Amino acid sequence: xxxxxxxxxxxxEIRSMMERSSKFLSLSGWAGAMAGIYALIGFYxxxxxxxxxxxxxxxxTIDSFPIINYVFITAILxxxxxxxxxxxxxxxxxxxxxxxxxxxxxxxxxxxMGIPLAVGGILILIFISKNLxxxxxxxxxxxxxxxxxxxxxxxxxxxKYLGIIQMLLGLIALLFIEYSIYxxxxxxxxxxxxxxxxxxxxxxx
Numbered sequence: 001x002x003x004x005x006x007x008x009x010x011x012x013e014i015r016s017m018m019e020r021s022s023k024f025l026s027l028s029g030w031a032g033a034m035a036g037i038y039a040l041i042g043f044y045x046x047x048x049x050x051x052x053x054x055x056x057x058x059x060x061t062i063d064s065f066p067i068i069n070y071v072f073i074t075a076i077l078x079x080x081x082x083x084x085x086x087x088x089x090x091x092x093x094x095x096x097x098x099x100x101x102x103x104x105x106x107x108x109x110x111x112x113m114g115i116p117l118a119v120g121g122i123l124i125l126i127f128i129s130k131n132l133x134x135x136x137x138x139x140x141x142x143x144x145x146x147x148x149x150x151x152x153x154x155x156x157x158x159x160k161y162l163g164i165i166q167m168l169l170g171l172i173a174l175l176f177i178e179y180s181i182y183x184x185x186x187x188x189x190x191x192x193x194x195x196x197x198x199x200x201x202x203x204x205x
Contacts, residue, residue, distance in 0.1 A: 027155050028089035029204055032196030035082035039188035042078040046071050047181055054134035054180050068133060093204065109154040116147040137180040141170030141187050156203065162195050 046052045052071050120143025127135050148163030169187040173180035 027159075027199070028086065028093050029196045029198070029200030029202075031082075031086040031089040032199060033193045034085045034089075034196070036189045036192030036194075036196060038078045038081045038085075039192060040185060040190075042074050043181065043185035043189060045074050047185075050074075052181065054137055054177055068128070072128075105154055109151045112154065113147045113151040116143050116150055119143065120146075134177045134180065135174075137184045138170045138173035138177070141166050141173060141184060144188075145170060156199065158195065158199060162191065165191055 050067055050070050052067060120139060123139060123143070124136050127133065127139070145163045145166030145168075148159050148166060150163075152160035152163060166187050169183045169191075173183040176183070
Protein backbone atom coordinates (compact mmCIF):
# COMPACT_ATOMS: atom_id res chain seq x y z
CA UNK A 1 0.00 0.00 0.00
CA UNK A 2 2.84 2.36 0.89
CA UNK A 3 4.59 1.58 -2.41
CA UNK A 4 1.41 2.40 -4.29
CA UNK A 5 1.19 5.77 -2.52
CA UNK A 6 4.81 6.47 -3.39
CA UNK A 7 4.15 5.69 -7.05
CA UNK A 8 1.17 8.07 -7.09
CA UNK A 9 3.25 10.79 -5.44
CA UNK A 10 6.09 10.27 -7.93
CA UNK A 11 3.68 10.49 -10.86
CA UNK A 12 2.19 13.71 -9.43
CA GLU A 13 5.66 15.22 -9.03
CA ILE A 14 6.66 14.24 -12.58
CA ARG A 15 3.45 15.72 -13.93
CA SER A 16 4.05 18.94 -11.99
CA MET A 17 7.62 19.19 -13.31
CA MET A 18 6.47 18.63 -16.90
CA GLU A 19 3.78 21.29 -16.53
CA ARG A 20 6.18 23.81 -15.08
CA SER A 21 8.67 23.21 -17.90
CA SER A 22 6.08 23.51 -20.66
CA LYS A 23 3.96 26.37 -19.31
CA PHE A 24 4.67 29.94 -18.28
CA LEU A 25 3.28 30.03 -14.73
CA SER A 26 4.86 33.30 -13.59
CA LEU A 27 2.00 35.31 -15.03
CA SER A 28 0.75 37.72 -12.37
CA GLY A 29 -2.95 38.06 -11.69
CA TRP A 30 -2.46 41.53 -10.24
CA ALA A 31 -0.86 42.56 -13.55
CA GLY A 32 -4.12 41.71 -15.32
CA ALA A 33 -6.13 43.64 -12.73
CA MET A 34 -3.85 46.68 -13.05
CA ALA A 35 -4.14 46.54 -16.84
CA GLY A 36 -7.90 46.70 -16.40
CA ILE A 37 -7.60 49.74 -14.13
CA TYR A 38 -5.35 51.51 -16.65
CA ALA A 39 -7.86 50.72 -19.38
CA LEU A 40 -10.75 52.20 -17.40
CA ILE A 41 -8.74 55.37 -16.76
CA GLY A 42 -7.98 55.56 -20.48
CA PHE A 43 -11.66 55.02 -21.25
CA TYR A 44 -12.61 57.91 -18.97
CA UNK A 45 -10.09 60.24 -20.65
CA UNK A 46 -11.14 59.27 -24.18
CA UNK A 47 -14.88 59.16 -23.57
CA UNK A 48 -15.45 61.97 -21.06
CA UNK A 49 -12.59 64.42 -21.60
CA UNK A 50 -11.87 63.99 -25.34
CA UNK A 51 -15.52 63.17 -26.13
CA UNK A 52 -14.43 60.53 -28.63
CA UNK A 53 -17.29 59.07 -30.68
CA UNK A 54 -16.20 56.44 -33.23
CA UNK A 55 -19.47 56.69 -35.18
CA UNK A 56 -19.21 60.44 -35.80
CA UNK A 57 -15.72 60.21 -37.27
CA UNK A 58 -15.99 56.92 -39.10
CA UNK A 59 -15.28 58.50 -42.49
CA UNK A 60 -14.60 62.05 -41.37
CA THR A 61 -12.21 64.71 -42.66
CA ILE A 62 -8.83 65.84 -41.40
CA ASP A 63 -10.58 68.08 -38.82
CA SER A 64 -10.96 65.06 -36.55
CA PHE A 65 -7.28 64.17 -36.52
CA PRO A 66 -6.34 66.24 -33.41
CA ILE A 67 -8.81 64.16 -31.38
CA ILE A 68 -7.56 60.95 -32.99
CA ASN A 69 -3.99 61.89 -32.09
CA TYR A 70 -4.92 62.39 -28.43
CA VAL A 71 -6.86 59.12 -28.42
CA PHE A 72 -3.87 57.34 -29.97
CA ILE A 73 -1.47 58.81 -27.39
CA THR A 74 -3.81 57.76 -24.56
CA ALA A 75 -4.01 54.22 -25.97
CA ILE A 76 -0.21 54.01 -26.22
CA LEU A 77 0.21 55.19 -22.62
CA UNK A 78 -2.31 52.59 -21.41
CA UNK A 79 -0.46 49.88 -23.37
CA UNK A 80 2.98 50.90 -22.06
CA UNK A 81 1.76 51.01 -18.46
CA UNK A 82 0.03 47.62 -18.80
CA UNK A 83 3.07 45.94 -20.37
CA UNK A 84 5.53 47.48 -17.88
CA UNK A 85 3.37 46.41 -14.93
CA UNK A 86 2.97 42.89 -16.34
CA UNK A 87 6.73 42.47 -16.82
CA UNK A 88 7.55 43.85 -13.36
CA UNK A 89 4.97 41.84 -11.41
CA UNK A 90 5.61 38.65 -13.41
CA UNK A 91 9.35 39.05 -12.74
CA UNK A 92 8.68 39.41 -9.01
CA UNK A 93 6.48 36.31 -9.08
CA UNK A 94 9.10 34.34 -11.03
CA UNK A 95 11.75 35.23 -8.44
CA UNK A 96 9.38 34.25 -5.64
CA UNK A 97 8.71 30.78 -7.06
CA UNK A 98 12.31 30.29 -8.18
CA UNK A 99 11.79 30.39 -11.93
CA UNK A 100 13.26 32.41 -14.79
CA UNK A 101 10.91 34.83 -16.53
CA UNK A 102 12.92 34.52 -19.75
CA UNK A 103 13.00 30.88 -20.83
CA UNK A 104 12.07 28.76 -23.83
CA UNK A 105 8.40 28.68 -22.84
CA UNK A 106 8.10 32.46 -22.42
CA UNK A 107 9.87 32.92 -25.78
CA UNK A 108 7.34 30.64 -27.52
CA UNK A 109 4.51 32.45 -25.74
CA UNK A 110 5.71 35.85 -26.92
CA UNK A 111 6.21 34.59 -30.46
CA UNK A 112 2.72 33.12 -30.69
CA MET A 113 1.21 36.22 -29.13
CA GLY A 114 3.27 38.65 -31.17
CA ILE A 115 2.09 37.52 -34.61
CA PRO A 116 -1.66 38.24 -34.12
CA LEU A 117 -0.83 41.50 -32.33
CA ALA A 118 1.54 42.60 -35.09
CA VAL A 119 -0.99 41.83 -37.83
CA GLY A 120 -3.71 43.60 -35.85
CA GLY A 121 -1.45 46.63 -35.32
CA ILE A 122 -0.69 46.89 -39.04
CA LEU A 123 -4.38 46.56 -39.88
CA ILE A 124 -5.24 49.34 -37.42
CA LEU A 125 -2.64 51.62 -39.02
CA ILE A 126 -4.30 50.90 -42.38
CA PHE A 127 -7.69 51.82 -40.87
CA ILE A 128 -6.22 55.11 -39.61
CA SER A 129 -4.77 55.90 -43.03
CA LYS A 130 -8.19 55.25 -44.62
CA ASN A 131 -10.11 57.21 -41.94
CA LEU A 132 -11.93 54.03 -40.86
CA UNK A 133 -11.63 55.08 -37.24
CA UNK A 134 -14.76 53.32 -36.05
CA UNK A 135 -13.29 49.93 -36.94
CA UNK A 136 -10.23 50.34 -34.72
CA UNK A 137 -11.87 49.53 -31.39
CA UNK A 138 -13.59 46.28 -32.45
CA UNK A 139 -10.45 45.01 -34.14
CA UNK A 140 -8.25 45.71 -31.11
CA UNK A 141 -10.55 43.41 -29.14
CA UNK A 142 -10.61 40.78 -31.90
CA UNK A 143 -6.86 40.54 -32.44
CA UNK A 144 -6.08 40.75 -28.73
CA UNK A 145 -8.51 37.89 -28.15
CA UNK A 146 -6.89 35.88 -30.93
CA UNK A 147 -3.46 36.48 -29.39
CA UNK A 148 -4.64 35.31 -25.97
CA UNK A 149 -6.34 32.22 -27.36
CA UNK A 150 -3.24 31.41 -29.40
CA UNK A 151 -0.95 31.56 -26.36
CA UNK A 152 -3.21 29.89 -23.80
CA UNK A 153 -1.50 26.53 -24.37
CA UNK A 154 1.67 28.01 -22.87
CA UNK A 155 0.12 29.33 -19.66
CA UNK A 156 -3.00 29.08 -17.52
CA UNK A 157 -6.04 27.55 -19.20
CA UNK A 158 -8.14 30.55 -18.10
CA UNK A 159 -6.30 32.70 -20.64
CA LYS A 160 -8.12 30.79 -23.40
CA TYR A 161 -11.51 31.82 -22.04
CA LEU A 162 -10.30 35.39 -21.59
CA GLY A 163 -9.39 35.39 -25.29
CA ILE A 164 -12.80 34.02 -26.30
CA ILE A 165 -14.56 36.73 -24.28
CA GLN A 166 -12.46 39.46 -25.92
CA MET A 167 -13.24 38.12 -29.40
CA LEU A 168 -16.97 37.95 -28.66
CA LEU A 169 -16.92 41.53 -27.40
CA GLY A 170 -15.06 42.56 -30.55
CA LEU A 171 -17.71 40.99 -32.76
CA ILE A 172 -20.51 42.65 -30.79
CA ALA A 173 -18.66 45.98 -31.01
CA LEU A 174 -18.62 45.60 -34.81
CA LEU A 175 -22.41 45.24 -34.78
CA PHE A 176 -22.87 48.27 -32.52
CA ILE A 177 -20.00 50.59 -33.45
CA GLU A 178 -21.68 53.56 -31.78
CA TYR A 179 -21.24 51.76 -28.45
CA SER A 180 -17.88 50.14 -29.25
CA ILE A 181 -15.96 52.29 -26.77
CA TYR A 182 -18.11 50.81 -23.97
CA UNK A 183 -17.41 47.27 -25.14
CA UNK A 184 -13.71 48.18 -25.18
CA UNK A 185 -13.96 49.37 -21.57
CA UNK A 186 -15.79 46.18 -20.64
CA UNK A 187 -13.24 43.92 -22.37
CA UNK A 188 -9.96 45.62 -21.53
CA UNK A 189 -11.20 47.09 -18.26
CA UNK A 190 -13.73 45.11 -16.23
CA UNK A 191 -13.01 41.67 -17.70
CA UNK A 192 -9.28 42.13 -17.06
CA UNK A 193 -9.90 43.16 -13.46
CA UNK A 194 -12.16 40.16 -12.78
CA UNK A 195 -9.73 37.81 -14.54
CA UNK A 196 -6.72 39.21 -12.68
CA UNK A 197 -8.33 38.96 -9.24
CA UNK A 198 -9.53 35.42 -9.99
CA UNK A 199 -6.07 34.37 -11.18
CA UNK A 200 -4.43 35.82 -8.10
CA UNK A 201 -6.73 34.13 -5.61
CA UNK A 202 -6.61 30.79 -7.41
CA UNK A 203 -2.90 30.45 -8.14
CA UNK A 204 -0.93 33.03 -6.17
CA UNK A 205 -2.20 32.88 -2.59
